[in-house]
Amino acid sequence: MDWTTFFLSCRLGLLSEENVALKGTPLDTLVSHLQEKVLAFEKGERDLVILQHKIGIRWSDSQKETRKITLVEYGDPQGFSAMARLTGLPAAIAGEMLLEGNINRTGVVEPLYAEIYEPILRKLNEAAINFKVMSQS
Numbered sequence: 760m761d762w763t764t765f766f767l768s769c770r771l772g773l774l775s776e777e778n779v780a781l782k783g784t785p786l787d788t789l790v791s792h793l794q795e796k797v798l799a800f801e802k803g804e805r806d807l808v809i810l811q812h813k814i815g816i817r818w819s820d821s822q823k824e825t826r827k828i829t830l831v832e833y834g835d836p837q838g839f840s841a842m843a844r845l846t847g848l849p850a851a852i853a854g855e856m857l858l859e860g861n862i863n864r865t866g867v868v869e870p871l872y873a874e875i876y877e878p879i880l881r882k883l884n885e886a887a888i889n890f891k892v893m894s895q896s
Contacts, residue, residue: 772792777796802836805833805836806842807833807834808841808845809830809831810828810890812827813826814828824894824896826893827892827893828891829893830845832845844886845888848888849870849879852878852879852883856879861874862874
């Protein structure tokens with residue numbers, strides 16, 4: 760075991776002699792231990808998600824542009840984590856769109872079509888999840 764693996768295993772309590780409550784499967788036991796003992800937020804703590812994408816564009820007239828898209832989202836100590844909001848809300852919105860018949864494509868569909876991503880982004884904006892776009896030529 761290398762030093763990093765050893766350090767992280769200790770930090771996560773995986774080498775401790777503390778008794779652990781057994782759950783249905785070894786994975787369930789590990790997840791429960793991590794959630795309850797190791798990775799649980801202390802009172803008043805919250806998570807933070809920072810996403811940044813840099814996209815290079817070459818337009819048909821050979822002009823080049825770089826767009827930087829940044830999202831910063833803080834979790835709510837009294838509610839949902841930032842990670843839960845940023846993964847759950849888009850999926851819920853897409854599910855609602857499917858149920859309402861607003862997505863007419865079939866099979867596995869990437870959200871690269873304006874009729875899919877525009878309403879999702881609009882509803883995320885309504886839920887106070889926003890991103891900044893900066894452009895450089």
